[in-house]
Amino acid sequence: MGNLCGGGGGTSLPHIFFNYRLRTTVCRTTGCFMGLDGVEIVMKVEETFDIAIADSEAEKIVTPSELIDLIFSKAGRIQDASCLTQRAFHRLRASLIRHGGVQRSQIRLETSLATLFPRARRVTNFQAVATDLGLSKEMEFVRPSWLVSLLVTATVLGSVVTAISLTWHPISSSSALVNFIFASPAISAFGFAMIFGWAIFYSTRWMRIEFKSPCTDVGHLSRWIVAHGPHVVQSPPGQWSREQIAETIREIVIEILHCEEQYREDAHFIKDLGLS
Numbered sequence: 088m089g090n091l092c093g094g095g096g097g098t099s100l101p102h103i104f105f106n107y108r109l110r111t112t113v114c115r116t117t118g119c120f121m122g123l124d125g126v127e128i129v130m131k132v133e134e135t136f137d138i139a140i141a142d143s144e145a146e147k148i149v150t151p152s153e154l155i156d157l158i159f160s161k162a163g164r165i166q167d168a169s170c171l172t173q174r175a176f177h178r179l180r181a182s183l184i185r186h187g188g189v190q191r192s193q194i195r196l197e198t199s200l201a202t203l204f205p206r207a208r209r210v211t212n213f214q215a216v217a218t219d220l221g222l223s224k225e226m227e228f229v230r231p232s233w234l235v236s237l238l239v240t241a242t243v244l245g246s247v248v249t250a251i252s253l254t255w256h257p258i259s260s261s262s263a264l265v266n267f268i269f270a271s272p273a274i275s276a277f278g279f280a281m282i283f284g285w286a287i288f289y290s291t292r293w294m295r296i297e298f299k300s301p302c303t304d305v306g307h308l309s310r311w312i313v314a315h316g317p318h319v320v321q322s323p324p325g326q327w328s329r330e331q332i333a334e335t336i337r338e339i340v341i342e343i344l345h346c347e348e349q350y351r352e353d354a355h356f357i358k359d360l361g362l363s
Contacts, residue, residue: 124343124362131339136162136327151340151360152352155333162327171334174320175309182219187212196306200298203305209296224315226302228295238291242284250276301347314338 138161148154180194187203204212250272302311312319341347346360356362
């Protein structure tokens with residue numbers, strides 16, 4: 088198998104994690120430029136666990152399990168700490184009861200966030216909960232799927248109508264620029280799609296009120312809190328259990344590599360999880 092940079096033979100992966108201090112470091116073995124996925128993972132890990140990972144240590148990491156073991160050797164102390172997701176869930180539930188006006192029995196891992204946060208004040212109420220939990224990263228809201236479909240359809244139809252109209256009724260002008268823009272129906276349709284599409288998507292920003300998949304229920308939101316607000320649920324400094332570290336690494340890797348279905352602790356970062 089070739090190395091990470093696509094070079095010749097050999098079985099080692101000298102830079103499966105990258106030198107985060109030099110984000111465009113040239114690979115010593117082949118001279119190619121490094122990607123940024125590994126950089127992002129290393130920086131997130133160092134920030135989350137308040138540790139430093141040396142280049143010589145990062146170069147040896149091939150699987151999430153090896154990364155977890157490395158972190159545990161630096162930050163792990165206890166073995167009986169509670170599950171991070173469970174702790175995040177309990178804190179989230181308490182905050183929802185205080186700020187969401189819901190009953191304790193209504194809040195389960197599978198409960199849809201849409202039922203807990205009424206659409207009329209969804210973003211405002213969620214921000215109140217996020218502030219209460221001390222989360223610094225904002226949740227991303229999206230437009231309803233029906234609205235996205237409507238906007239895309241309107242843009243496509245407008246482009247088609249523009250192309251047909253210019254085919255039947257060409258525009259001629261003394262301006263070279265105008266002739267260039269309208270001489271080709273295809274170019275005109277593309278220009279219309281770009282301008283009209285940007286305008287309608289920009290003007291509907293206020294309609295971004297739906298929770299973004301997969302963070303649409305309490306369980307996924309609890310995991311999101313683990314990944315983006317580890318201070319909310321972590322043990323005191325130097326007291327991470329291996330289970331806590333493993334759960335946090337899972338969420339970090341999935342967040343950056345989008346590999347929820349492929350993730351395993353023994354998965355190969357490049358072959359199985361798509362690290363680039």
